Amino acid sequence: MNNDRITYVTAHSKWYRLNLGEIWRYRDLMWLFVKRNLTTSYKQTVLGPLWILINPLLSTTVFTVIFGVIAGISTDGMPQFLFYMTGNVLWGFFSACLNKGSSTFLGNARLFGKVYFPRLVSPLSEMVYSFINYAIQLAVYIGLVVFFALTTETVRPNLTLCLVPVMVLQTALLGMSIGLIISSITTKYRDLNILVSFGVSLWMYITPVVYPVSRIPGWLRPLFLLNPVAPVVESYRHAFLGCGSFEWVYWLISLAVTAVAVMLSLIVFNKVEKNFIDTV
């Protein structure tokens, strides 16, 4: 026998044992899940993967018409379409991670009830899948930014771009960990499941996605920026377009919040995954 590793399962295992090594051994499964999602998402659709682009382009157009043209909300002097698309693409990534994370347990109950593999593989693969969608949208978006940067005076990408990878990773982790916490609670209480769908869309409105932070009254701004996603969106937009400001103090706070959320979600997830199949 080539494999003599002994595995111990005990009734009272430690909450901090995360078994990251095991997740690594199942990395092939993670990729196959991603591949499955990629190949099955757009089966039997006419436009296929083009939907990945149509989605944000359509909703950005709607935002442009409603918030830009009709409501006339300021975009810090940026081309409206580009401004809305910036926030929209990043927010789309965040909400995808959150939604996917929150359906980890309920959505996979059948699979989890029949076979064991490290449960974390499932949300991680969803995160990677969402990231691939995001990356495709980002490519188109960067094309737009280059176009506007060359043709207009206002769009000025700057060195803050170096921090964008960190922001993107942070967005994914924050969304996913909040999703996982919700998922862990929904194994017992289904209420949160209902809350998630409209909660996320409400959350978007307290985040500077369709308006700049400069529109927020000064006295409210500190409170507003404590929303962990707010400084990320604002700073991300600053990096690509040069508008608004890089809110580094609030961004650091947001990073700390993300770290705490990740830790908390792992602990809760680890605890719930062991027996959730008995209550789900």
Next chain:
Amino acid sequence: MDKNCVIKTEGLQKEYKLGVIGSGTLRADLQSWVAKKRGREDPNRRIGAKEYKPGERFLALDGVDLEIFRGERVGIIGANGAGKSTLLKLLSRITSPTEGSIAYRGRIASMLEVGTGFHGELTGRENIYLNGAILGMTRAEVDSKIDRIIAFSECEQFIDTPVKRYSSGMFVKLAFAVASHLDAEIMIMDEVLAVGDMKFQKKCIAKMRDLAVDENRTVLYVSHNMSTIQELCNRCIVLEHGKKVYDGEVDEAIKLYMGGENDEFFSYEYTDDRYKFPVKRHDLNLTKIKYIGRTSNLFYDGEPVNVEIEWENLADIPSLSLRIEVQDVRHMPITAFLIEDFYSGKKGETHKQQLSFDVSRFARGRFLTRYVFFNKKDAGAAFEDIENSAGLAFRRQTTETHKRPWERLWGSVRLGEIEAVT
């Protein structure tokens, strides 16, 4: 852990809470909690429902100690609710124990359901990779085995078709093909063979046995089908109410599990509930059964079975027929004795009837009987509609010494001699 021991459990317990677990909504749980704190009645309690106290719980598994060694093919049997599936779930880490511990060596591949994680939109080939990975294989491992897997599945022709177009039989074959090519040291199967045709079932069992014998893998197999257990396993565990009641020889285990039948009696009154099958028919109630003039159920060559049965008419019976079905210890039907239109009577009467039949053609061994009363009209009714009762078992012993005794392996019934025709 001993070097040859692959699974060891100690005091394994799994507890489920009785009653509804929470109400499923946070608000209702908070309401209940507040009410409890204030000493009021729980507003969410169902009217008339018994309140389950924290102490009330259900032990699906109650302290199971197991030691399973390399290369063993272990069958796990027991009635529904005995804890078989719970045990497999714990071993395959789908849920964790309430008390006790499990240690295992190597990898466990569990097939609690075939085709877990199959995606209808993916082709057979893609699903092999996905399913293999779910069961713990790496891509490279699947790569090296894919040809053998496809060949085993007998689905070569459709391997690049989405599995949603597969018949359920093909689906099972493909799924089993993947699972049986795992490199796992321990394979766990729960009734997975119940589907699929006989030929493929045989092939799967042979494959599992080969894996155990040739490659020293360990197989844990749960089934209600005693003949597959006998075919595959070399050790058998009987569970009853979450406890291990027997661990050892397969035949003994099956006998124990099948036992509890009236197998050692030579007469019986149908008054208590020890019988597994209902005795009451809508029109008559069998009350007594006995072998006439005997004190055992052992019959030697040339001894006819003389039996007396007694029943009470619950309705007018214009015509009564009886079939005595003979089964082997695994409840596989062998043959039947028939008597038609032998009685008619009025409601309320009790009747004693003596019957005689010849069992000398049966081979040595133990046989179960089942008494099926019927009307000639409903003789062909479906099995579920037939009201029957467990009759007395009989044992056959041969006295022939001059020729070779009938071997059980040749079958349970001995037919006539062959005539040489010139």
